[in-house]
Structure formats: structure tokens, C-alpha cells
Amino acid sequence: MTGAPVHKRQGGDVTIAVHLKGVSVAYALAGGGKYEAVQPVDLSVRDGEFVALLGPTGCGKSTLLNIAAGLMPPSSGTCEIFGERLSGLCGKAGYLFQQDALMPWKTAEDNVAIGLEVGGVRRAEALERARAMLAEVGLAAFGERYPHQLSGGQKKRVALAQVLVREPKILLMDEPFGPLDAQTRLIMSELLLDLWQQDRKAVMFVTHDLDEAIALSDRVVVMSAGPSSRFIGEFAVDLPRPRDIAEVRSEPAFHRLHSEIWSCLRDEVRKTYGLTNKGAA
Numbered sequence: 001m002t003g004a005p006v007h008k009r010q011g012g013d014v015t016i017a018v019h020l021k022g023v024s025v026a027y028a029l030a031g032g033g034k035y036e037a038v039q040p041v042d043l044s045v046r047d048g049e050f051v052a053l054l055g056p057t058g059c060g061k062s063t064l065l066n067i068a069a070g071l072m073p074p075s076s077g078t079c080e081i082f083g084e085r086l087s088g089l090c091g092k093a094g095y096l097f098q099q100d101a102l103m104p105w106k107t108a109e110d111n112v113a114i115g116l117e118v119g120g121v122r123r124a125e126a127l128e129r130a131r132a133m134l135a136e137v138g139l140a141a142f143g144e145r146y147p148h149q150l151s152g153g154q155k156k157r158v159a160l161a162q163v164l165v166r167e168p169k170i171l172l173m174d175e176p177f178g179p180l181d182a183q184t185r186l187i188m189s190e191l192l193l194d195l196w197q198q199d200r201k202a203v204m205f206v207t208h209d210l211d212e213a214i215a216l217s218d219r220v221v222v223m224s225a226g227p228s229s230r231f232i233g234e235f236a237v238d239l240p241r242p243r244d245i246a247e248v249r250s251e252p253a254f255h256r257l258h259s260e261i262w263s264c265l266r267d268e269v270r271k272t273y274g275l276t277n278k279g280a281a
């Protein structure tokens with residue numbers, strides 16, 4: 001049996017939860033030919049670490065997340081989950097997309113319970129755990145509502161409960177709060193950090209929002225514009241935890257990091273919008 005890789009570090013050993021090793025992705029195009037989305041990259045996410053993957057639109061963030069989820073194989077390289085080579089869906093990961101995957105014909109508690117039931121948990125126990133999880137995300141009184149009777153933020157809470165109730169060891173999040181308004185995004189980010197703080201899982205969090213990346217994560221990995229994206233910067237976020245998402249943005253260390261990361265990202269964003277050689281401000 002292969003154990004999860006343990007790396008010796010000053011201050012203690014660390015376990016690697018997700019390890020992309022020399023992963024590249026080339027998509028086959030309908031008319032023949034290929035689109036090289038991501039050139040070989042290496043990324044390891046430690047157990048309990050919150051890593052944000054940041055980059056301009058179309059650079060390949062979701063592609064790498066999909067590989068870690070086992071939704072697609074890499075064109076080259078491998079993905080290891082706790083030291084085991086991934087083939088097929090990653091059972092240890094919970095995946096939260098921008099669009100939630102709630103079933104409109106099921107109540108909030110049934111939407112949460114169903115993931116447990118298909119995993120073999122008896123209905124009574126699944127419902128009990130679903131209700132407890134809904135309470136954790138602040139929806140104790142909303143379990144019997146259907147998705148169309150919930151606000152966007154409430155639906156997102158149900159989707160989060162749906163993922164967390166299965167107690168994944170890894171969270172893969174693809175711009176999960178993207179469609180929400182600014183205030184609700186802030187509240188959801190706070191909720192996510194509160195829950196994560198209680199039981200730190202490895203997180204890969206895809207975003208193109210620099211503020212969000214810094215406020216949430218331990219490390220920000222920056223990708224270049226596509227095609228053939230690569231990693232062009234890696235920044236440790238040394239802001240203390242627990243963090244107040246709203247307050248942390250006014251700290252000098254936040255501003256310093258923001259300007260360092262933005263100077264790494266700026267040209268890539270401009271390239272994406274074809275502005276680099278046009279003298280755009």
C-alpha cells in the first residue's frame with residue numbers, strides 16, 4: 001500500500017493531499033489539431049492548506065481543478081491524491097462549482113441527504129446529518145424549502161452543505177461564489193473560512209478575484225495567460241488566522257501582497273484582452 005507522501009519541514013512533517021506532477025493538458029479540437037491549454041506544471045497542496053489558483057480568464061484554472069477531481073485525465077504527467085495515483089473520479093474530494101447542482105424537485109435537506117444515501121447511509125441517518133449540516137451553514141429553518149424558494153446565497157449554502165456533509169478530505173472549488181452579489185460573496189467567504197477553520201481540509205480554490213484569493217488562502221499560485229499557460233508566481237499569504245474577511249483587506253500586509261501579486265498578474269490579464277501592445281493604461 002502506498003502511504004501519503006510526508007515531507008520533512010522545519011517545524012514538523014507535512015502530508016501532501018494533491019500533487020500535480022508534470023501535468024499538461026492539450027484539448028483535441030473538432031476540426032483536428034490540438035489546443036495546448038496548460039504546459040507541464042507541478043503543484044502540491046498540503047493537507048490542511050488553502051491554495052488559491054489565480055489567473056486571467058481562459059488560462060486553465062478549471063482545467064487543473066478538473067484534473068484534481070478526476071473529471072479528465074492529463075495529457076501528460078500524473079495527479080496523486082494522498083500519494084495514490086488518481087484514475088477516475090476522486091472520491092476523497094468534494095467539488096463546488098460556480099453553478100450549484102441542486103435538484104429542483106428535492107427539498108434543501110433532501111438535496112443534502114442524497115449524497116449520503118447514494119453512498120449507502122440509511123435515510124434516517126442521512127436526514128439527521130443533512131439537518132445538522134444545514135444548521136452549520138445557517139439554514140436550520142430552511143430544510144423543507146425547495147431550491148426555487150431560496151435566495152442565491154441560500155442556495156449556495158445548501159450546495160456547500162451538500163459538499164461538506166460527505167466529509168471530503170479535499171475541497172475543490174471553482175469560483176464558487178462567482179454569481180453572487182458582493183455582500184453575499186463576503187458573507188459566504190466568511191462562512192467558508194469559519195467552517196474550514198474548524199476542520200482544515202486541503203483546498204484548491206479557483207478564482208480570478210485577487211482580493212478573494214488573498215483574503216482566503218495560505219498560498220496564491222498565479223498562472224500566465226493561455227495558450228500554454230504555466231505558473232508564473234507563488235505567494236505565501238502570511239496574514240494571521242482566524243481572519244476577518246472584511247477587516248483583513250484594510251491591513252498593510254494585505255495591500256503589500258496585493259500590489260506584489262498584481263504586478264505579476266497585470267500583463268497576463270492585459271494579454272488576455274489583447275491590450276499589451278496597444279498602449280492601454
Ligand SMILES: Nc1ncnc2c1ncn2[C@@H]1O[C@H](COP(=O)(O)OP(=O)(O)OP(=O)(O)O)[C@@H](O)[C@H]1O
Pocket residue numbers: 027028029035037055056057058059060061062063064208226
Ligand atoms: N473541451 C475543450 N476543448 C477545447 N478547448 C477547451 C476545452 N475546455 C477548455 N478549453 C480551453 O482551454 C482553456 C482553459 O480553459 P479553462 O476553463 O480551464 O480556463 P479558466 O482559467 O478556468 O477560465 P475562466 O476563468 O474564464 O473560467 C481555454 O482557452 C478554453 O477555451
